[in-house]
Structure formats: structure tokens, C-alpha cells
Amino acid sequence: xxxxxxxxLLLGVVMFFAGVYGFITRRxxxxxxxxxxxxxxxxxxxxxVFNRYLxxxxxxxxFFTIFAIAIAAAETAVAIAxxxxxxxxxxxIEVRNLDQxxxxxxxxxxxxxx
Amino acid sequence: MEFTILIxxxxxxxxxxxxxxxxxxxxxxxxxxGTFSMGITALxxxxxxxxxxxxxxxxxxxxxxxxxNIEWLRFTDALHxxxxxxxxxxxVMMLVVISTVSLxxxxxxMGYMKGERGFERYYAFLxxxxxxxxxxxxxxxxxxxxxxxxxVGVSSYLLIGFYYTKPEAIAASKKxxxxxxxxxxxxxxxxLILSFYTHTFDFLTLTSGDHSIFAxxxxxxxxxxxxxxxxxxxxxxxxxxxSAMFPLHIWLPDAMEGPTPVSALIHAATxxxxxxxxxxxxxxxxxxxxxxxxxxIAYIGAFTALFAAVIACVQTDxxxxxxxxxxxxxxxxxxxxxxxxxxxHHGLGYMAGMFHLxxxxxxxxxxxxxxxxxxxxxxxxxMSHMGGLRKHLxxxxxxxxxxxxxxxxxxxFSGFFSKxxxxxxxxxxxxxxxxxxxxxxxxxxxxxxxxxxNIFWGTPAQHEHTPHEAPASMTTPLxxxxxxxxxxxxxxxxxxxxxxxxxxxxxxxxxxxxxxVGIALIAIIVATLFYRKASSIPVRLAQTFSGLHRAASHxxxxxxxxxxxxxxxxxxxxxxxxxxxxxxxxxxxxxxMAFLTQRAALAIRGFQSGQxxxxxxxxxxxxxxLTILVVFLLCC
Numbered sequence: 001x002x003x004x005x006x007x008x009l010l011l012g013v014v015m016f017f018a019g020v021y022g023f024i025t026r027r028x029x030x031x032x033x034x035x036x037x038x039x040x041x042x043x044x045x046x047x048x049v050f051n052r053y054l055x056x057x058x059x060x061x062x063f064f065t066i067f068a069i070a071i072a073a074a075e076t077a078v079a080i081a082x083x084x085x086x087x088x089x090x091x092x093i094e095v096r097n098l099d100q101x102x103x104x105x106x107x108x109x110x111x112x113x114x
Numbered sequence: 115m116e117f118t119i120l121i122x123x124x125x126x127x128x129x130x131x132x133x134x135x136x137x138x139x140x141x142x143x144x145x146x147x148g149t150f151s152m153g154i155t156a157l158x159x160x161x162x163x164x165x166x167x168x169x170x171x172x173x174x175x176x177x178x179x180x181x182x183n184i185e186w187l188r189f190t191d192a193l194h195x196x197x198x199x200x201x202x203x204x205x206v207m208m209l210v211v212i213s214t215v216s217l218x219x220x221x222x223x224m225g226y227m228k229g230e231r232g233f234e235r236y237y238a239f240l241x242x243x244x245x246x247x248x249x250x251x252x253x254x255x256x257x258x259x260x261x262x263x264x265x266v267g268v269s270s271y272l273l274i275g276f277y278y279t280k281p282e283a284i285a286a287s288k289k290x291x292x293x294x295x296x297x298x299x300x301x302x303x304x305x306l307i308l309s310f311y312t313h314t315f316d317f318l319t320l321t322s323g324d325h326s327i328f329a330x331x332x333x334x335x336x337x338x339x340x341x342x343x344x345x346x347x348x349x350x351x352x353x354x355x356x357s358a359m360f361p362l363h364i365w366l367p368d369a370m371e372g373p374t375p376v377s378a379l380i381h382a383a384t385x386x387x388x389x390x391x392x393x394x395x396x397x398x399x400x401x402x403x404x405x406x407x408x409x410x411i412a413y414i415g416a417f418t419a420l421f422a423a424v425i426a427c428v429q430t431d432x433x434x435x436x437x438x439x440x441x442x443x444x445x446x447x448x449x450x451x452x453x454x455x456x457x458x459h460h461g462l463g464y465m466a467g468m469f470h471l472x473x474x475x476x477x478x479x480x481x482x483x484x485x486x487x488x489x490x491x492x493x494x495x496x497m498s499h500m501g502g503l504r505k506h507l508x509x510x511x512x513x514x515x516x517x518x519x520x521x522x523x524x525x526x527f528s529g530f531f532s533k534x535x536x537x538x539x540x541x542x543x544x545x546x547x548x549x550x551x552x553x554x555x556x557x558x559x560x561x562x563x564x565x566x567x568n569i570f571w572g573t574p575a576q577h578e579h580t581p582h583e584a585p586a587s588m589t590t591p592l593x594x595x596x597x598x599x600x601x602x603x604x605x606x607x608x609x610x611x612x613x614x615x616x617x618x619x620x621x622x623x624x625x626x627x628x629x630x631v632g633i634a635l636i637a638i639i640v641a642t643l644f645y646r647k648a649s650s651i652p653v654r655l656a657q658t659f660s661g662l663h664r665a666a667s668h669x670x671x672x673x674x675x676x677x678x679x680x681x682x683x684x685x686x687x688x689x690x691x692x693x694x695x696x697x698x699x700x701x702x703x704x705x706x707m708a709f710l711t712q713r714a715a716l717a718i719r720g721f722q723s724g725q726x727x728x729x730x731x732x733x734x735x736x737x738x739x740l741t742i743l744v745v746f747l748l749c750c
Contacts, residue, residue, distance in 0.1 A: 023727065024727050096727075
């Protein structure tokens, strides 16, 4: 019995939202990166599935998948490099410590004119 | 005659050279440069005078020449400002006066200011002043005159405040600048009204005798007077400010804080007569278009002359005595112009006023330079620190005495001739006013000889070291000016300067001349009795009229009135409430806006936490909401 398209899509949705959940809740940068990979892979599955079921005989979806995998690999390399640098600077890779780009938080009162 | 433009440009160039390069030059070099350039300017002025007075007469009337004129600013066809040179008898006469006195002061300052800090700055400012004053008298239109008028104001400010570490000098320079500036506001408004109605700035057009250009202004009335009269009165207000007429005279006595040669140049001989020159320049306009304003000028002049003469009798600072004497003498010139008519014998007052301006510039500069030599010797301005100086300062003594005799009106010194002409003109106008002016002339003789005896006779004061005569660079100008004072009276002035530029032969009126000499002699004798030897009469007189004496020595409390008006009424009453409004309402609104913006920013800055995951949540919730909305809308 051929597996119906909906199951594949269901798997994609579950993977995608698992990735979103992980991206939002994980504290470790590596885990966040893994979550992003989950998102990407969920999308890859969708591409492959739509190509396979809706346009049999065509290959565009497959190619998109292959490109996405290649790009994800490159992106992971970059992300790992960033994470290593973060570790060098902060000695940890907690996401919530990465807020150095925002303004300092002390409040300043409006200047009183003399 | 195109070279006349150099008379203005040369001092300007000197100012720039000394101002920009003065720091690099040695002090005496910069003094020599300034003096040398002033010497050339003086020679050029004399050449101009010679060429003008020998060549400009057509049918016995001096023509007005404009050898140089360029359009400087063009706003519209009617409103354009030119810069140029106007030669007519009074401007040429003023050229001679200014360049002579200025040259004398330049030479004198080489000795007087020797070793002062800022010597080259002093010469730069002197050059700036000479340039602006010469530009003022040569102005062919009233706007150029106004420009240079302000320039002399600012150079006077700079020179009064020359000793800028002395608080009194700074206060005096500010006072002079603000008071004259206030008067110049009236001057500017007057110029604008005048030119608005007559469509011209040119003196030639204004004084051409064409009355049609004034018709519009004379026809329009404002608050009971014609607009023309208002404009001329406002222009006179500018002149009154510069010439220290009551009630705008308060700056001149304080201006004596400046170096003494500056007082001689600016506050005795040249700048303070700018107001007289202005009235003389516009004299036909005053006489034909607004005789009531001219009468007002005469009365203001007479009152100022009397007022200042009374104060001069009780001052103890020698420079202040001379300052009040200057105010009084300028009052004389104003009276002369005010009572004058136009043409021939009627124009006697005009001629006399100009003559007095000429002679007064010489002998008053001499008096101030002499006072400078005295101050140089005893290091004090106070009469009580002087006395018995005639043995120590022989040259100064003789020249000072000549100047005193001249200002008192004793023949054959120059002041006698000019003052006598003024008195004749005033007697012809109104015997009553003539009597007042004669009384003032007597007061003049009295206070000048009070000054003279207190300085050179009386009890010698104790000095740390024996006073010594000034160096030659200081005594030479004294001698030259004294020589001029001795002979200037014999100049046939009526041949050169008259109201209608035609010849006029001066006649001495024996009655007026005899009377004025008589009262001057009486006043001198009184002063001799009072002050030649220590005498108790002045003290007893002061006690008898203690109220008058105290009021006069406080200059009739005019400064206090000004202080009351400015400080109590304007500063405390008006300005402080406006300042309160500004500080609390205007600034408050601005600060409130800033405060609100900052509060709002603080409230929303929480969104920019820097937490990537937080951003992701917000992004996703946004996407989710949009998706739900789209789905909901598409399906239903």
C-alpha cells in the first residue's frame, strides 16, 4: 500500500513545529542550530513530497531539496564558526547571554536645563 | 581727485596689516608703520583740501564733487547702496581736522603708550578708527555714513576697552557702545523713513534744493508731526547719541577710562562731532523741511551745554572735567546749527558751528594730550594729586594755558573767534538764548581755569618721585597743536565753509565780542581768586549751595535715573517676567516633550531585548495571527 501524501506532510509539520519549539525554548546555541536544521529538513520533505505526488516526472522539487541541503551544510559551517567565537568571548554558548548588541539598560533621565 | 579714495583705504590697509601681522612685528615697528601711514593720509588730505579750495569754485560757490562712486549693493532700482567719496567744503574741512588730530595722536601715542601691552593692537585700532571716521565724513550717501557711523562706534568701543583687564574700562566700553547703539536705532529708523519717502539716500539729491522729493513725506502726518519732521528728529537722535547730547550724554564721561590719546582723538575732536557733522550735512533739509526740529536741536544743544558746564565746575577728575567740557562745547555747535538760517548772513550760525568744530577739535585735542602728559607725570587723574606742576612740566604748562585761553574765548586764540561767531548768531536768533549761552561761556572760562590752577598752581601734592616733562614724541604734538590754536582763529573761515558754499566775510560784532571777552575775563579772575592759592571760598560756596553742589558732582543723578529705568523697570519689571515665561512655559513645553518622548522610549525599549528567541516568538506569533486572519477571511 502506498503511503498517502498527507502522512508525509504531517511528518513535515510535526518536524517543523518541533524545530520552532526547539528554536524558541532551547538555551544552548548548538541545540538552537539543530532546531533550525529540523525546520530546513521539514521543508525539504515538503518539496520532495509535492514533487513526487503532484508532479511526477518532473525534478524541480528534488533539485530544490538538494540545493537546500547543500546550503544548510554551508550555513551550519558558518553557524558553528560563530558559535566557536561566541564561546571564545563568553566562555559559554547560552543564547540568553547573547544580548551585547542592545543598548545598555540603565535609564537616563531627560536633561534639566539650567 | 580719484586719489581721495586712498585717504580711506590707506588706514584700512594699515589696520589689516597691523591687526594680522602685528603680533610678529616689534612694538615700535608697528607704531612707526601706523604713524607713517597716517602721515601719508594727512598729506593726502591736505592735498585734497588745497586742490578743492583752489579749484572747486564756480561763480564763487564751491561745487560738490563726487570723484569716486561705485554701486555696492543693489536691491531694487530705487534702493541701492553706493560707496564713494563726496567732496564739499565741510567734508574737506573734516578731512583736515581728522587727519591732523589723528596724526598728532599717533605721534603722541608713540611716547604715551610706550611699553604698554598690546601696543600694536592699539595702533591697529587707531587705524581702524581713522579709516571709519574718514569714510564717515566722505560719505556721499546717508547709508554709507551709517555704515561708517557704526564702524566708528565699534572702534570707539574697542579703544575705550583697551585696558581690558580693568573692570571700569570694560563697563565704560559697554556703556558707550550700548548707549550710542540705542541712539543709532533711531538713526536707522530715521534713514529708512526718509529714504522710503524720498526714494534716495544721496546727500546731493537730498540737499539739492528740490523740495518736490519731500512733498510726500511732508504731506503725511504721524502723531501730530509730519513724517519728514519725525524722520529728521530720529536722525538727530543718532547724532545726539554720538555727540553726547542730553539725555544720551552719559557714556562720554565714562569713556575717559580709555587711554588718554584715544580720548583726545575720539572723544574730543572727531567722533563726538559726528553728530554735528550729520546735522550740518543735512542742514538744508532740516532748515527747509523741518524748522521745528532745527529749533529743538538748538534748545537741546543749549540745555546740554549749560548742564555739562555746571557739572564740569565740580568734577575732580581732570579727564572728566574735559569730557563735560567737550559735551558743553558740542552743545555750542549744535546751538549754532540750530539757530542758523540759510545763505549769506543768515547762515552765520552754520559757519560758526563748523568753525567752532574746527577750532575746538584742535584745542580740545591739545587739552586732552596735555592732560595725558600730566597723567603720565603724576600717575593719577585726580586734581588733588596735582598742583604746582608748572615748574616740572614747562612745555605742557604753556600749551595747556594756550588751550585754556582758547576755550575760554580770549583773543587772539582760536576759540574766541569761533565762539564769538556762535554768540552773534544766537543773539540774532533770540537775545534770551544769547544771554544763556554767554553765561555758559563764562562758566566754561571758570571751570577751565579752575582746572588749570588746580593742576599747575595751588599747593604741590606729594609725589613718590619728582614729576618730569614728557618725552619729545609727546611734547611735539602739543607744540604743533598749540601753534595751530594760536593762528587758527585768523583763518577766513567764511571763505571756505558756509551754509550755501558761497563766500561770506566774517565781521566781528564789537558788542558781542567785547561782552564775551569781558565775561570770560571776569570768570577767569574769579577762578584765579578761588584756586590760584589755597582759598576757603570754594569750600564755603559748596557748603552754601550744598544741594546744588552735591547734585552736580553726582552729575545730576542722570546715571542713577538710567540705572533705575534699565534695572528696575526694564530688567526687573519687564525682562524678568519675560525670562520667567521663557524659562518655564517655552522651555517647559520643550522639556515636557523631550520627557514624554523619553518615557515612551523607555516603555517600548523592552521589545528590543537582544534575545533572539524572544524576537522569534514575536515573529512567529505575527505570522500565526496573519495566517489565521487570511485563512479565516478566505474561508468565510
